[in-house]
Amino acid sequence: MDIQPIIKIEHLSSGYNGKPVLKDISLDIYPNEIMAVLGTSGCGKTTLLKHLIGLLKPDKGTIKLFDKDIVNIDEVEFNNILKQVGVLFQNGALLNSISLGENIAIPLEQHTNLSPDLIEYLVRLKLKLVGLDHVYDYFPSELSGGMRKRAALARAIALDPKILFADEPGAGLDPVTASSLDTLLLSLKQQLGMTLIIVTHETASIKRIADRVTYLHDGKALFSGSLSEALKSDVSELRAFFHSSE
Amino acid sequence: MKQDIIKLPEYITFENAGEIYDQIIEIINNAIPSQIVTLNFESVKHIDSAGAAIINKINETASQKECALKMINLDPKIEQTIRLFQVDVKYDESEKQQESRFEKIGAAGYRFYNTLIEVIILLSNVFYWSFASFFKKKLRRKGDVIHQSILIGVNALPIIGLISFLIGFILALQSAAQLRQFGANIYVADLIAIAMVSEMGPLITAIMVAGRSGSAIAAEIATMTVTEEIDALKTMGIDPIPYLIVPKLFSIILTLPMLTVFANVIGIIGGMVIGVAYLDIDIIPFYNEVISVLRLKEIITFIVKSIVFAIIIVLTGTYFGLKVKGGSEGVGRATTASVVFSIFMVIVADSLLGLIFYLE
Incomplete structure (x- = not known):
């Protein structure tokens, strides 16, 4: 076939x-x-x-x-x-005015009918997947370049595209993080x-x-x-x- | 022992995860402790991260309620997906704890104390470097005093001229109606001269410059802070205060009194228009009255006020610019805060200086 x-x-x-x-x-x-x-x-x-x-x-x-x-x-x-479709931009393209958690919640809030607590759970889950669950309340400007990129990946895969x-x-990431x-x-x-x-x-x-x-x-x-x-x-x-x- | 068997659908995805979650959670919430709730995965063909998340969250809720959750007929692939998203999501409860009222008051007091210390340090730094770089030109950005003077002073002439004219005009119009009743027409010249020179001229000019140039200073410094340009200067061994701030301070101290003189003259001309057109006073008597009423005290008042306002505008812009947090949004916040605070401080300083000069 x-x-x-x-x-x-x-x-x-x-x-x-x-x-x-x-x-x-x-x-x-x-x-x-x-x-x-x-x-x-x-x-x-x-x-x-x-x-x-x-x-x-x-x-x-x-x-x-x-x-x-x-x-x-x-x-x-x-x-x-x-x-x-999910897109991970070269420089992350996270919205600087809102926290990381809110950034990743955007597609979930806009395109699903999930309750706010489930959305928060999913956001924390996606952040955990990229190893960033400890910075849920941080703003993008408070993160390193590599962290911003991983956070952007979490946003790109929020809806399982x-x-x-x-x-x-992998640009700008250390070899260990790039490998993970x-x-x-x-x-x-x-x-x-x-x-x-x-x-x-x-x-x-x-x-x-x-x-x-x-x-x-x-x-x-x-x-x-x-x-x-x-x-x-x-x-x-x-x-x-x-x-x-x- | 009571048992509940829940048959899950073929697909558990973003589309239906919310509904499935609500149904199962309701069953778990109504379950008695040690009751077994069984999730039958027999028909499940596909599960995405939302599906895996609700299964994991259901598991958590079940263990909190002390009821046993069993998963049967679980396909290895589905199990792998659930495991991929089975993460120990810990909520930091300490972050969510509410502060008590006293803690809030204490924190606000502490923040105020810290801000005060920072402002005093910035003020002393700016003054120190102003003296130091006055004699050592190399510390300042080349040609910046002239460049800033044009931006802050020359470019502000049209708008300040227009506003001052209107202020003088309106002030004269309002007072003329009252003075006319007493036949004291000529005193409109005294009123306009005193009001413009010692009060309205410096105040209106400072408010306009705070809105125009104070915001520009805050935005420039904030952008430079956000984009690490300030850090870059520091690593090159260049202190940003003499390099960036002092030229702005020099130019604003130079131009603000000049702009105030300009505003005073135009404001008085505005008043004169009303005097001539509405009160039938000739230009020469109006002019003579203005000159006779103005003493050295009024001149000193507006010069001192202008210099104090200039320092307030530059320091506020610099402070908010350097303290910026966040990206582009932070720059906007810093600029707005700077303008609001500098106008507020200008009015406070105006009141204090008014008291000092006129309390006799």
């Missing part, structure tokens, strides 16, 4: 102010897999991510999430799709059946968790395949990427 891709990108091209950033990218992402999007700085990884979550509109091509074209979709339907987009989740974060991402995939799209530079993390890898170079997808294929690939840029970090 053929498995249908959960995300389908076809001939995606886009740019800023007429300058092309993404050039004819086609990519399929399947349910319950971890797809790592790699590439050097400025190659278009974050831009690709922003297209997948609807923050940017492409110049050409289609993007389908859950088999629905999100490029030409009405806002109400797209908001329903977004309820099944089917797809989790993570923009450099990877373990958490893996268990999210295994236990909750999440599909993860991770934009990253961390080769150690890629080797630990990625099922498949897409390598972007100068706005083009130079390689797309399994992790083992990527590690043996002849694509010189990809080889350089893996070898330079060894």
Whole structure:
């Protein structure tokens, strides 16, 4: 039986102010897999991510999430799709004016009918998952960069999304925390059946968790395949990427 | 022994977790101690974090009520998910304990004491560095006194001119109606001159500058604190007080008295318009009356007031800017607090100085 891709990108091209950033990218992402999007700085990884979550509109091509074209979709339907999507932004993007607990409660309060005590329990549970249950009442500005990132992950997985987009989740974390974060991402995939799209530079993390890898170079997808294929690939840029970090 | 068997649905997710939780909790709440409540997982195919959370919370509640909770026909995968979210969620009760009234009063007193000490330290630091950097220009940011003087002083001229004119105009209009009844038309000049120079001029100018430039100072310092620019200066061995604050203090001490002179003149002109148009007083007699009534005391009053107000505005902005907590929201809070407090302090200082100068 053929498995249908959960995300389908076809001939995606886009740019800023007429300058092309993404050039004819086609990519399929399947349910319950971890797809790592790699590439050097400025190659278009974050831009690709922003297209997948609807923050940017492409110049050409289609993007389908859950088999629905999100490029030409009405806002109400797209908001329903977004309820099944979690996004971990590069710098966390937590709301600074409210506490960590309140930050993580936002999606639970907005999209569920759970009682306030259950919401508080779930928030503490998600914070515990990322190892931050002791800072429930803290404000984002009172946390370190790594803690903010983990808190942002707790907010992104608050509703157990089917797809989790993570923009450099391990950046700025110490190796121990980064490794435990990877373990958490893996268990999210295994236990909750999440599909993860991770934009990253961390080769150690890629080797630990990625099922498949897409390598972007100068706005083009130079390689797309399994992790083992990527590690043996002849694509010189990809080889350089893996070898330079060894 | 009484037994309750609850058959759980196929899916326990965010959509139905709340309802299932309420139903089971009701059964547990009505259960007698040592009663067995059984959760039958036979049909359960999928459970998410909300489902796992309610199972764990039900477990906790059951053990508190001393009734036994049994889970049967639990699929290993479902059990794993429950275990993934089975975390020992401890609520810190000490944080939630209510403070008594006396504790609140004590804490408020302690906070006030700490604030007072901090303000005194800031004040002494600012004064010390003002003298030190007056002679050692290198301590200050290059060209900042002139730059700040333009921002605080020159750019404020139009709005202060307009407001002062209107104040003088209204003040004269209100008093003219009364003075006219007694044939004391010319005394409107005395009234406007004294009121503008010793009271309204310095006060209105200070309130305008507190709103315009005090808020800008607080916002600038608060943003620099939040974005660690102040820390960066300190690590470069640069004291932020002489580098950032003292130039602002110098420029505001320089410009506020000048702005007050400007406000006084424009305010008196506003009054003169009423005098000429409504009370039929000529410009020359009005001018002579104004000059004759103004003594050195009024001049000294407005200069002293302006300098005191200038110090209040800079110190308040700096204090709230440096004490900022939180991110962008904190900057907003600090700015608002700074403006409100500096206007309040300006009015308090105005009252005190009024008492000092006019109690004879």
